[in-house]
Amino acid sequence: MNLVFIRYFLRVAETGNFTVAAERCHVTQPTLSAGIGRLEEEIGARLFDRSRRAALTAAGQKLLPHARAMVEAWQAALAEQRSSRQHRLLRVAIGSTLPIQAAMQWLATAQRRLPFDIEISEGTAAIVMERWRRGRCDVALFPVREPIAVATAVQILREPYVLAAATGHRIATRDRWAAFDLAETPFILRADCEAHEEAQRLLTIAGVRPRAVLRSANEERCAAAVLAGLGVAFMPRSLLRPGMAAAEIREVALERRVILAWRDDADPDTAAALRDAATADDRLAFAR
Template sequence: MELRHLRYFVAVAEELNFTRAAERMHIGQPPLSMQIRDLEEEIGTPLFDREKRRIALTEAGRRFLDHARGILAQSRAAVEEARRAGRGEAGELRIGFASSLAYTSTLADTLYRYRQRYPQVGLQLREMFTLDQLGALARGELDVGFVRHGGLEVPVGVGVREIGRDPLRLVVNAAHPLAGAGAVSLDRFRDDGFIAFPPDVGSGLPFVLERLCRSAGFEPRIVQTAREATTQIGLVGAGLGVAMLPGPLECVRLPRVRYLALLDEGAYFSLAVAAVERTPSPLLAGFLAVLDEVAASPE
């Protein structure tokens, strides 16, 4: 049984006239009658009562009609779903993002604009450290990632492309002698203790901190580690040390915490998009196009 048999049957059932049904289906009447008889033979029972001047559905025909219409409707829906998927308008995207991205406009603007343009696509969002995202991409567990790339090793087959840079801020306690300076050079903090991410946390920021401090002529003295940026800010407020964090986190306002701009060359943290190095699916291509639009637009 083929879909055309169902279409012919539905046309005859709705018209109750072979001539009109044949015209509707753009087929000759004899071939149409033959197709209906083939269908009845395959099913094993008549679907129409045929008289000289009129035809009518049998009980079997009436029951078969509802199912035939449903199958044809499902077929049309399947075709449309496949076409939408081919245009990148249907399916699900698995998106990873580093925690600091939640404080930037890039992630929010990209998701908002993409949802407006592709409302039928499901988005599965996962907050992950950069190293975890890169591993998940290599294993096929993510489709795309928003990462903070700064010295971490990238798995073979995964590509990382910079889409922006956020200035770094030195987070200090309000009682620090330089708290009111506004902008500072890192070499003035060589005697301070730093609060930082653990080396194994999967963030590139420890590498950036070490690189900038060495360029300033000293090794950073780590007095406390914390896996969350907001925890580090709270510990600065408690007077346990200073921290270096991406500028967007400056919106986190806690008592006794001040944010200072860094004058050192290279005092920024790259924002990048990561994906497997192959031709992207239509779904991913559409998302990356929206991301590029957002990254290229002025804030």
């Protein structure tokens, strides 16, 4: 027996009108009538007297308290499940080179959709990926250079690396630069950057060895140095801040993907809530 049909029955019993009941159930009247018909087939008796403004028949009167009890029991079961999920601990590992405000907003959005307690850890992309693969976290959000093809991981962002500079810096005057033009430009080196070695290799091939004025794994410090005009930084587009301009390096065309992954035995509802929250947030979903 379909609980939806029970709800249809209760709405008609409350309103005494099939049309009004259909509106309150947000379905068409033929859909509601068909559902009532299916219910009457299961019961083996007419539930409403159509000739008397959808008045309950004797069979309908008998079913009414049971129908209410069924709906109440279902609502109580849902409330119990939600209550148990509120105390579930979800261990989340986040890559240190991801935009932290967007990552925190993602978790807050998911937590509103399906409450759970959160324990957050962070690390380099390699460390977070290893934690996920070894089952040492329930959910992981991390960047990679190449796609991951497994059932428990989805790509939620794909973005290029750019050369970031303060809007008043000379690099901000053009959208594209040759590596040779950057030979004397001071660089801020993001120590945990997944593309650091590859970018350095490509610049070396182009005959350029950038001078580093700061090398740090702290993204906020690197951003502060860029905004102060101390140098430029090679970073993914999502890490750009207000006051920064972006340019391309002709010889260094690299990109990354951000992966959301979860344990094989993760609760499907929790995984769906996290996935939906990530793809609904345009700061994570690559919509630029």
